[in-house]
Amino acid sequence: MDAPTLPPADLYINRELSQFEFNKRVLAQALDPTVPLLERLRFLCITCTNLDEFFEIRVAALKQRIELGAPAPGPEKLSSQQIFDALRHGMLGVVEQQYGLLNNVLFPELAKAGVRFVQSEHWNDEQQEWLTQYFREQVVPVLTPLTFDPSRPFPRILNKSLNFIVRLHGKDAFGRRRHRGMVQAPRSLPRIIRLPEHLSSPGCHDYVFLSSVIRVHVGELFPGLDVDGCYQFRVTRNSNLYVDDEEIGDLVHALEGQLQASRHGASVRIEVGHQCPPDLQEFLLDHFSLDEQDMYLVDGPVNLNRLATICDIEDRPELLYPPFTQGLPEELRGNENIFELLAKKNVLLHHPYQSFAPTIDFIGSASTDPDVLAIKITLYRTGADSPIVDHLVNAANSGKEVTVIIELMARFDEAANISLANRLQEAGAAVVYGLVGYKTHAKMTLVVRRESDKLVRYVHLGTGNYHHATTRTYTDYGYMSSSQRLGQDVHELFMQLTSLTGASDMSRMLAAPFNLYPSLLEKIGREADNARAGKDARIIAKINSLSAPGIIDALYEASQAGVKIDLIVRGICSLRPGVPGLSDNIHVRSIVGRFLEHSRVYYFLNDGAEEFYCASADWMERNLLRRNESCFEIRQKAMKDQIRGDLELFLADNCQAWVLHGDGSYERLTPAKGEKRISAQKIFVEKLALVT
Numbered sequence: 001m002d003a004p005t006l007p008p009a010d011l012y013i014n015r016e017l018s019q020f021e022f023n024k025r026v027l028a029q030a031l032d033p034t035v036p037l038l039e040r041l042r043f044l045c046i047t048c049t050n051l052d053e054f055f056e057i058r059v060a061a062l063k064q065r066i067e068l069g070a071p072a073p074g075p076e077k078l079s080s081q082q083i084f085d086a087l088r089h090g091m092l093g094v095v096e097q098q099y100g101l102l103n104n105v106l107f108p109e110l111a112k113a114g115v116r117f118v119q120s121e122h123w124n125d126e127q128q129e130w131l132t133q134y135f136r137e138q139v140v141p142v143l144t145p146l147t148f149d150p151s152r153p154f155p156r157i158l159n160k161s162l163n164f165i166v167r168l169h170g171k172d173a174f175g176r177r178r179h180r181g182m183v184q185a186p187r188s189l190p191r192i193i194r195l196p197e198h199l200s201s202p203g204c205h206d207y208v209f210l211s212s213v214i215r216v217h218v219g220e221l222f223p224g225l226d227v228d229g230c231y232q233f234r235v236t237r238n239s240n241l242y243v244d245d246e247e248i249g250d251l252v253h254a255l256e257g258q259l260q261a262s263r264h265g266a267s268v269r270i271e272v273g274h275q276c277p278p279d280l281q282e283f284l285l286d287h288f289s290l291d292e293q294d295m296y297l298v299d300g301p302v303n304l305n306r307l308a309t310i311c312d313i314e315d316r317p318e319l320l321y322p323p324f325t326q327g328l329p330e331e332l333r334g335n336e337n338i339f340e341l342l343a344k345k346n347v348l349l350h351h352p353y354q355s356f357a358p359t360i361d362f363i364g365s366a367s368t369d370p371d372v373l374a375i376k377i378t379l380y381r382t383g384a385d386s387p388i389v390d391h392l393v394n395a396a397n398s399g400k401e402v403t404v405i406i407e408l409m410a411r412f413d414e415a416a417n418i419s420l421a422n423r424l425q426e427a428g429a430a431v432v433y434g435l436v437g438y439k440t441h442a443k444m445t446l447v448v449r450r451e452s453d454k455l456v457r458y459v460h461l462g463t464g465n466y467h468h469a470t471t472r473t474y475t476d477y478g479y480m481s482s483s484q485r486l487g488q489d490v491h492e493l494f495m496q497l498t499s500l501t502g503a504s505d506m507s508r509m510l511a512a513p514f515n516l517y518p519s520l521l522e523k524i525g526r527e528a529d530n531a532r533a534g535k536d537a538r539i540i541a542k543i544n545s546l547s548a549p550g551i552i553d554a555l556y557e558a559s560q561a562g563v564k565i566d567l568i569v570r571g572i573c574s575l576r577p578g579v580p581g582l583s584d585n586i587h588v589r590s591i592v593g594r595f596l597e598h599s600r601v602y603y604f605l606n607d608g609a610e611e612f613y614c615a616s617a618d619w620m621e622r623n624l625l626r627r628n629e630s631c632f633e634i635r636q637k638a639m640k641d642q643i644r645g646d647l648e649l650f651l652a653d654n655c656q657a658w659v660l661h662g663d664g665s666y667e668r669l670t671p672a673k674g675e676k677r678i679s680a681q682k683i684f685v686e687k688l689a690l691v692t
Helices: 015-031 037-068 080-112 125-142 210-221 251-262 278-287 304-310 338-344 357-368 387-397 414-427 484-499 516-532 549-561 621-625 637-652 680-688
Strands: 115-117 163-169 180-184 192-194 205-209 226-237 267-273 295-298 347-351 372-379 401-406 430-433 444-451 454-462 474-481 509-512 538-543 564-569 586-591 600-604 611-615 627-634 657-660 666-668
Touching (some): 015 037, 015 666, 037 080, 163 278, 192 210, 338 454, 338 474, 347 637, 357 372, 357 444, 357 454, 357 474, 372 387, 484 627, 509 516, 509 621, 516 538, 516 549, 516 600, 538 637, 549 621, 586 637, 621 627, 627 637, 637 680
Parallel strands (some): 267 295, 372 401, 401 430
Antiparallel strands (some): 163 180, 163 226, 226 267, 347 474, 372 444, 509 627, 600 611, 611 627
């Protein structure tokens, strides 16, 4: 291909910086006055959660590389320190925006709407009396105030826990002078306390922060000493888990040890109340071996995510998105047996606009159907109290052959998945753990049923996890079929995952880390060849992340050949679009709205013989080369037309879409004067769901 107009190191956008840009797009939803008020608060909480994970994983890894003098990964040739410095600068701006929005906009507007956070200086006598009693009866019994001396050093602080550093004056009961103390907020108590109705203004929801209650009453915890300041702080720790691929003998045992250790991992960030004096700031930094660049002073609660607990107030519908009832495809609205239905036609579900219940019912029916002999499923994230797990346990208890491939290394769900694995094993299910070094991220279920003296396979394949809760907030596709060719492919993949043998040639599926990556390169290259031959050539991909240099290079080459390429990338995108001579024909947009865009769809024009694929895999090296991923072809004309229409709607969105520029910046689209407003997510709700 022609020489690019950028030096090789500038062909790509840094992954960490791109991921941080996504968090800014989420924050923009909280800043958007057209979004309902409690939903704005929810988006603010999501930014806090996202940044917590960003520090725990990405920033933690950067800091380790800086300490070791190791270069940053990726082809951009930026040093780890350069990336860290850029993130630090951006983070300071985000923190200022977060708390400015909370204090100057959301709190005042919520108060006008009857949802009030009552500050301690505004407690009346009755509220003060009730909160004092609450503190003494509910809080003090589970608190452990501490002062420090050589025999009682600074305690170990749990990751992201709420704590208070206290300035003291005077002598303790033994005559020793005390200067500092500490209080750890109990994890068992709610961080936000709702005042009783008789202590609230009429028709209002009045709340008080637990941190305010502790701060006001902290003097009771240190009798005989004078308290001269109490300041909240929170430490974020490195949460990367390290499991040696070669030395590991028992994955469950090793993970349990790593999970325990991660609660006290190396500190990477400290958030402190903005009124904390400099000497106490320095004391905290010194204790946690942090530098000034690792401290963030906040004007409000150190964990904004705690505010999420009040985002679903039932009697304030005007402060929330309009409710809707998840719809169903017409063929699923009757009472027909799911296996009889699938024997006649395949089913495509679009979540969250359409219900996940048919998927649960599919597995539930399989668990009780006397003709079903075996159920196989991959589980990456399922959530607590999963009905799918209940069905699998029942199936195993009833004597069916149940095989469950559980990915223990699903980040932040490791402990839950260990518990899940133990429960399934106790019921008699065969539990297989993901291979160390190759996470099992595929989303698939296989049901084997005896029908007229022959075995028939039924499958469910998806782009999202078997997590009944997130299917109400994540957009995904789910596909159910009785195609025996597809069933054979899924069988081959399960055989590969359980026996670690190679899967034979598959006709309807692609799989990572085997043929998915080379197949994508081949299909991108085929579009480039068609363009060079003067044929129409088109690629559309809807994915969560794009950072694999090999894929990006292939897309650059296709663009230079004349292929029209539209990429709908929710989060990380390391490709630079619209660069003259390099990526003129590539356009990238990100959709950020009410629901988290999570579906993965690949489209290739293929000289008119269009190909549509749904997949569990993003276009990242880890997904394509170091994970077990599933990718399945959609062949039915009606379903292809549906997915094509969905993609076109995303590309027409001018309300929730952000366009990526070649310099790595994003610009939010807004309808021009007189232009029709198009919000893909809103249209899907109106078209597929039942608005109530």
